[in-house]
Amino acid sequence: xxxxxxxxxxxxxxxxxxxxxxxxxxxxxxxxxxxxxxxxxxxxxxxxxxxxxxxxxxxxxxxxxxxxxxxxxxxxxxxxxxxxxxxxxxxxxxxxxxxxxxxxxxxxxxxxxxxxxxxxxxxxxxxxxxxxxxxxxxxxxxxxxxxxxxxxxxxxxxxxxxxxxxxxxxxxxxxxxxxxxxxxxxxxxxxxxxxxxxxxxxxxxxxxxxxxxxxxxxxxxxxxxxxxxxxxxxxxxxxxxxxxxxxxxxxxxxxxxxxxxxxxxxxxxxxxxxxxxxxxxxxxxxxxxxxxxxxxxxxxxxxxxxxxxxxxxxxxxxxxxxxx
Amino acid sequence: xxxxxxxxxxxxxxxxxxxxxxxxxxxxxxxxxxxxxxxxxxxxxxxxxxxxxxxxxxxxxxxxxxxxxxxxxxxxxxxxxxxxxxxxxxxxxxxxxxxxxxxxxxxxxxxxxxxxxxxxxxxxxxxxxxxxxxxxxxxxxxxxxxxxxxxxxxxxxxxxxxxxxxxxxxxxxxxxxxxxxxxxxxxxxxxxxxxxxxxxxxxxxxxxxxxxxxxxxxxxxxxxxxxxxxxxxxxxxxxxxxxxxxxxxxxxxxxxxxxxxxxxxxxxxxxxxxxxxxxxxxxxxxxxxxxxxxxxxxxxxxxxxxxxxxxxxxxxxxxxxxxxxxxxxxxxx
Numbered sequence: 001x002x003x004x005x006x007x008x009x010x011x012x013x014x015x016x017x018x019x020x021x022x023x024x025x026x027x028x029x030x031x032x033x034x035x036x037x038x039x040x041x042x043x044x045x046x047x048x049x050x051x052x053x054x055x056x057x058x059x060x061x062x063x064x065x066x067x068x069x070x071x072x073x074x075x076x077x078x079x080x081x082x083x084x085x086x087x088x089x090x091x092x093x094x095x096x097x098x099x100x101x102x103x104x105x106x107x108x109x110x111x112x113x114x115x116x117x118x119x120x121x122x123x124x125x126x127x128x129x130x131x132x133x134x135x136x137x138x139x140x141x142x143x144x145x146x147x148x149x150x151x152x153x154x155x156x157x158x159x160x161x162x163x164x165x166x167x168x169x170x171x172x173x174x175x176x177x178x179x180x181x182x183x184x185x186x187x188x189x190x191x192x193x194x195x196x197x198x199x200x201x202x203x204x205x206x207x208x209x210x211x212x213x214x215x216x217x218x219x220x221x222x223x224x225x226x227x228x229x230x231x232x233x234x235x236x237x238x239x240x241x242x243x244x245x246x247x248x249x250x251x252x253x254x255x256x257x258x259x260x261x262x263x264x265x266x267x268x269x270x271x272x273x274x275x276x277x278x279x280x281x282x283x284x285x286x287x288x289x290x291x292x293x294x295x296x297x298x299x300x301x302x303x304x305x306x307x308x309x310x311x312x313x314x315x316x317x318x319x320x321x322x323x324x
Numbered sequence: 325x326x327x328x329x330x331x332x333x334x335x336x337x338x339x340x341x342x343x344x345x346x347x348x349x350x351x352x353x354x355x356x357x358x359x360x361x362x363x364x365x366x367x368x369x370x371x372x373x374x375x376x377x378x379x380x381x382x383x384x385x386x387x388x389x390x391x392x393x394x395x396x397x398x399x400x401x402x403x404x405x406x407x408x409x410x411x412x413x414x415x416x417x418x419x420x421x422x423x424x425x426x427x428x429x430x431x432x433x434x435x436x437x438x439x440x441x442x443x444x445x446x447x448x449x450x451x452x453x454x455x456x457x458x459x460x461x462x463x464x465x466x467x468x469x470x471x472x473x474x475x476x477x478x479x480x481x482x483x484x485x486x487x488x489x490x491x492x493x494x495x496x497x498x499x500x501x502x503x504x505x506x507x508x509x510x511x512x513x514x515x516x517x518x519x520x521x522x523x524x525x526x527x528x529x530x531x532x533x534x535x536x537x538x539x540x541x542x543x544x545x546x547x548x549x550x551x552x553x554x555x556x557x558x559x560x561x562x563x564x565x566x567x568x569x570x571x572x573x574x575x576x577x578x579x580x581x582x583x584x585x586x587x588x589x590x591x592x593x594x595x596x597x598x599x600x601x602x603x604x605x606x607x608x609x610x611x612x613x614x615x616x617x618x619x620x621x622x623x624x625x626x627x628x629x630x631x632x633x634x635x636x637x638x639x640x641x642x643x644x645x646x647x648x649x650x651x652x653x654x655x656x657x
Contacts, residue, residue, distance in 0.1 A: 070582075113638060113642075117642065117645075118645075119638070119641050119642060119645065120595055120641060122595060123589055123595065123637060123638070123641050124638055124641065126582055126585060126586065126637065127586075127633075127634040127635065127636075127637035127638040127641075128634060128638070129582065129634070130582070130586070130630045130631075130633050130634035130637070131630065131631050131633075131634025131635050131638075132634070133630045133631075133634075134627050134628055134629065134630030134631025134632070134633075134634065135631055137625075137627030137630065138625065138627050138628060138631065142625070142627055245578075245579075246578065246579075249398070249462055249465065249466070250466075252462060253462060253463070253466065256459055256462075262456060262458060262459065292473075292474055293473075294469075294470045294473035294474050295470065295474060296470070297466045297467055297469055297470025297473070298467045298470040298471060298474070300463070300466050300467070300470075301463040301464055301466050301467025301468075301470065302463075302467070304459065304462070304463040304466075305449060305453070305455065305459075305460060305463050308455050308456075308459050309453040309454075309455050312453070312454060312455060313453075316454075320452055320453070320454075321451065321452060321453055321454025321455075321544075322454065323451055323452075323454055323543050323544045323547075
């Protein structure tokens with residue numbers, strides 16, 4: 001009996017460890033500095049995590065499907081630059097859907113290469129990271145992109161506006177998370193994503209169109225990237241060409257922290273959201289505790305390794321690896 | 325068997341054939357398009373090209389071994405930056421200033437030691453926790469970069485030592501110091517991978533880890549050594565580069581891991597491990613640098629370089645798979 005309970009506790013920790021860690025973090029930070037749980041502070045943290053978070057939602061689909069996406073950072077720069085440029089050329093009402101179409105065309109291209117041609121996703125998206133960066137620079141001519149009339153446009157609403165006191169980026173992040181969570185956990189498509197990532201060969205034999213599912217995950221990822229680009233552009237109404245540089249790895253870190261396995265077949269939208277929030281709140285909490293801004297990177301490093309390590313250890317029932 | 329060796333020769337020769345094509349293309353296109361009078365195949369230009377390949381090249385050599393092992397290292401860019409800071413900052417320490425030029429080898433030693441220690445941390449974590457190297461080094465990429473920023477904030481770290489600059493800018497038998505380091509490292513690692521037990525084990529582990537374990541190879545310590553080696557090489561790359569430039573920004577070395585992996589993959593090394601060669605990686609490094617210089621030479625914007633390299637990488641992946649599939653079908657019939 002005692003053993004069962006122990007197993008139950010260990011099992012619970014293994015399943016929900018990241019949630020427990022999150023709660024512990026919040027309590028410790030809140031005790032250390034009451035300003036941490038101030039509503040303005042909490043909104044501020046979620047708002048600044050929203051861009052990373054929206055991208056992480058899409059990458060969650062790709063990772064559960066058993067692939068990687070290293071191109072989201074430079075793709076986000078691309079959509080930010082494009083939408084800012086189109087804003088002045090054809091107006092935001094037309095510019096936003098055109099930007100979404102262009103970004104999703106890139107996603108479709110990656111999905112075609114990885115899904116239908118079955119090329120290694122790490123190398124393909126690595127190549128696309130570089131290629132899309134080149135595309136962005138060619139598009140903008142290497143110059144920063146700015147909206148000419150920053151006062152007289154309603155375009156700022158996606159990044160700066162708020163509805164009933166809640167900032168719009170948070171609302172977009174939450175809505176997208178709810179919709180994608182339903183798609184992933186309650187629809188046949190979502191189950192097929194798990195099946196393809198869990199065991200691609202078995203999925204193919206049971207009649208699941210593997211190529212199309214992988215293609216769709218990249219399309220969804222690029223949709224999320226376009227949304228992130230929209231928020232980014234709207235928030236600053238101007239941008240450098242490298243605004244998303246390096247974000248691909250932070251996004252991946254958030255997804256992994258949420259417990260999605262890089263081998264595919266495991267992970268949920270809810271856990272990814274927790275992963276994003278942990279990264280955001282750690283950064284904020286350390287700052288409030290007076291630590292140097294960059295110390296958060298070191299802490300993030302330790303947390304990622306610990307999270308994944310404990311996850312694996314719980315699964316194999318041993319703390320240390322069996323590698324000789 | 326004979327067919328297989330021929331296929332191998334074609335594969336190993338492909339990157340050099342690509343380099344020849346690049347040279348021919350840029351020389352001919354340069355005649356018509358170039359804004360400058362000098363020819364692309366100018367001897368000094370080629371020497372400079374080798375020198376400029378050195379920083380990424382030295383890292384890519386180490387990445388080859390890591391990838392033959394079936395691992396990957398995303399933290400080399402951050403290791404590069406931290407080693408550079410240690411190199412330049414250590415020369416300003418009081419006791420170092422007191423010993424004159426003897427400070428130089430000591431500073432080099434500190435920087436290289438930094439690289440080895442950072443590599444060892446990665447290797448130990450991979451060995452002891454069993455977490456995938458991709459995740460471990462993704463984490464340490466953030467962590468090491470954090471250390472870089474904590475060292476000196478967002479300020480550049482600078483220290484110019486003229487003896488050191490003279491050494492780094494020297495040319496011996498026509499080749500620059502950096503080129504000698506690149507070629508020397510390539511030679512040593514080629515010997516390591518082809519003539520020693522360690523090299524043979526690296527291929528065996530990458531090919532089939534379980535079989536290697538059953539054959540009595542100790543996989544964990546083997547990983548550790550290789551991560552220490554790539555840490556050392558990332559630091560060596562920093563030492564060679566910053567001896568000359570004398571100033572390092574905290575963002576330096578970002579995306580170097582991706583450039584190094586690109587060069588290694590262009591050279592034909594398999595991501596899944598068990599296959600690859602040091603010499604081909606050297607070819608991959610030179611091919612990328614040629615592309616950069618060549619596109620500049622024919623007046624293309626520097627931004628198109630990223631576009632072209634990205635597409636070439638994907639094309640290589642596609643071609644490689646088609647060739648392999650063809651090979652397997654031939655074996656069946």
